[in-house]
Every structure is written in structure tokens, then in C-alpha cells.
Amino acid sequence: MSALPDLAVLAAALRAGRGLTAKADIGSVTERLGLSGASAVPVGDDCAAIPDGDGWLLFAIEGFMNEFVAGDPWFAGWCGVMVNLSDIAAMGGRPLAIVDAIWANGEDKAKPVLQGLADASARFGVPIVGGHSNIRTDRGQLSVAVLGRAKRLLTSFDAKPGDHLVAAIDLRGRYREPFSNWEAATDAPADRLRGDLELLPRIAEAGLSRAAKDISQGGIVGTAAMLAECSGVAITIDVTAVPKPAAVPLERWLTSFPSFGYLLAVAPADIEAVTALYAERDIAAADIGLIAAGSRVAITDGRATEAIWDHAHQPLLGCAAPREAAA
Numbered sequence: 001m002s003a004l005p006d007l008a009v010l011a012a013a014l015r016a017g018r019g020l021t022a023k024a025d026i027g028s029v030t031e032r033l034g035l036s037g038a039s040a041v042p043v044g045d046d047c048a049a050i051p052d053g054d055g056w057l058l059f060a061i062e063g064f065m066n067e068f069v070a071g072d073p074w075f076a077g078w079c080g081v082m083v084n085l086s087d088i089a090a091m092g093g094r095p096l097a098i099v100d101a102i103w104a105n106g107e108d109k110a111k112p113v114l115q116g117l118a119d120a121s122a123r124f125g126v127p128i129v130g131g132h133s134n135i136r137t138d139r140g141q142l143s144v145a146v147l148g149r150a151k152r153l154l155t156s157f158d159a160k161p162g163d164h165l166v167a168a169i170d171l172r173g174r175y176r177e178p179f180s181n182w183e184a185a186t187d188a189p190a191d192r193l194r195g196d197l198e199l200l201p202r203i204a205e206a207g208l209s210r211a212a213k214d215i216s217q218g219g220i221v222g223t224a225a226m227l228a229e230c231s232g233v234a235i236t237i238d239v240t241a242v243p244k245p246a247a248v249p250l251e252r253w254l255t256s257f258p259s260f261g262y263l264l265a266v267a268p269a270d271i272e273a274v275t276a277l278y279a280e281r282d283i284a285a286a287d288i289g290l291i292a293a294g295s296r297v298a299i300t301d302g303r304a305t306e307a308i309w310d311h312a313h314q315p316l317l318g319c320a321a322p323r324e325a326a327a
Helices: 007-016 018-023 025-033 066-071 073-090 107-124 190-205 219-231 250-254 268-279
Strands: 048-052 055-063 093-105 128-134 136-150 164-169 181-183 211-214 234-238 261-266 284-292 296-300 305-310
Touching: 007 219, 007 250, 007 296, 007 305, 055 073, 066 073, 066 136, 073 093, 073 107, 073 136, 073 181, 073 190, 073 211, 073 261, 093 107, 093 190, 107 128, 107 136, 107 190, 164 268, 190 211, 190 268, 211 219, 219 234, 219 250, 219 261, 219 284, 219 296, 219 305, 261 268, 268 284
Parallel strands: 093 128, 234 296
Antiparallel strands: 048 055, 055 136, 093 136, 164 261, 164 284, 211 261, 234 284, 296 305
């Protein structure tokens, strides 16, 4: 087992990392649009959730970095489906349909992106039902959206002091170099992919959690910071408890984007049930930290604690719902 890095050095690297700092860009966009967690459809979740009958319609959308689309076009197309389905699952939903928007400099440049989209659609069993295409542009770009439905929501706004933070990550993968994308899906059978995504709606509908987030480009710590801000809580992550491939350095892992990775706020009495559901499907899941009153996101190694972000002083998203003043 490799030695842990110096906690202060690790914290400094996490604070300065692109994955976390880029999330702060969301705040300027939400401010310009006049959006917040108090909007009619609260903003800050993995999807927009719109009440619909006895459940919710879920809308998710992702746009991809130009260098990613250019450097790994087939995988960009695959990710267009995969990451949106992950967002739907993170809110306790099941996907219904996909639309895409693609730009490319000619048909040959568009082919691998479209093939990646088609392959993922078939493997996950979610149809592509339309979209937009322009293959007479000077560069490749991609955006994909998914519609889903949830019976009972998992949200970014319902983590409570006293909950524990559970991380569930599929470690059966490898990095898709040169990016920090931990890829554990492209060679997985369809029934495994579909069954794994079904775990989140099962957890929501069983009442085992009320709050969750898909681990995104912000990595584990950046995703926890977004969850903390939306819920108005503090989170301390024990870096020694985070499920991790043995050969991957901790700093890289904490900023990685896993193809299957979630953070869930779970009451202490339900931790065993939640982690057991993931263990049944050979997915690593562990209690990695505590959720408390406050606004600081921090890491600990059991000996020392280092602050990473304080959303009361510097919001990342600007999406937290206003809360009643303490009595």
C-alpha cells in the first residue's frame, strides 16, 4: 500500500485543480440568468426536475470540451450518452430518450462521434430520438441531452447534518489517457450497465437516501463541494476511506471523473443496506465522511484536517436555496 501524500500539499493541489475551479464558472451563468436553488425548478441538481403527475420529468444535458471531441471522438460520443444517463440515475430516475447536437468539419469527422453515440445508445438500451447536426463547420463539437422520469427524487438539496457521505465507484476500469476519465463501461455487458444504473432509483424508492450527486469533472472533492453548497452543510472527507484502485495516486484519483461514480448522503442506520446493494454488483462502496452543520468542505487522514472550500465565503454554483435563520 502506498504512503499517503502530505495532507496540506494534497489540499493545496485540490483547491487549485481545474476540476474544482471550473465549477465556479457556473455561478456567473446562474447569476446572469437569475437562477438559484429557490427557482420554480431549483437549479443546482444533476438534472432539471419538473413535477409531473405522481413523479418528476428529468432533463439532463452535457456539452463536451472541444479538445476531448477532437482527441477521442468515439469516446466523446459514448460519453454523450453515458454521463447524461448517470445524471438521470443520480436523481433517482430512469432514462427515456436521447437527443444530440453535433458539429463537425465534414462527414468523416462526424462518423466516429456518431458511432460512439449509437454504440452507447444500444448498450444502455436508451433510444436516440432526434437532435441537430451541422457537418460543415470548422471544428467538432458535441452536446447531448436526455429525458428521464423519477418516482422519488434524490436531490442536491437534501443532505442533512448527521448523514454520512457514501461513495460508490466502479473500480473495474482504466484511465482513458491523457484525460483523467476512469473508464469502466465500454467493455461491460449491456445487462451489467443497465442493472448498475438501476441501483440509484431502487435506493431512492426504498427511502435509503434523499440526496446524491454523480461524481463529475470536479472529482470526488469537487462534487462534494457542490453537494455541500446546495444543501447548506459542511462535509469532511476521510481520504483513507475513499474506494480507489491500488495503483492510482490519491491526488489523481480525487480529481478523476469515473464512468460510474456517485456520492450519496445516507443516514447512519442505512449505510449497511446501501453499501450491500453495491457490493452485490461488485461495485466498491464505502462510508467516506461526515455531513455536519456549517459550510466548510475539508479532507482528513485521521490525524489532521485541511479545508478545501467554504461555500459561505465563496460559492461555487450560486445555487443554494435560501435558508431560515437559526433560532
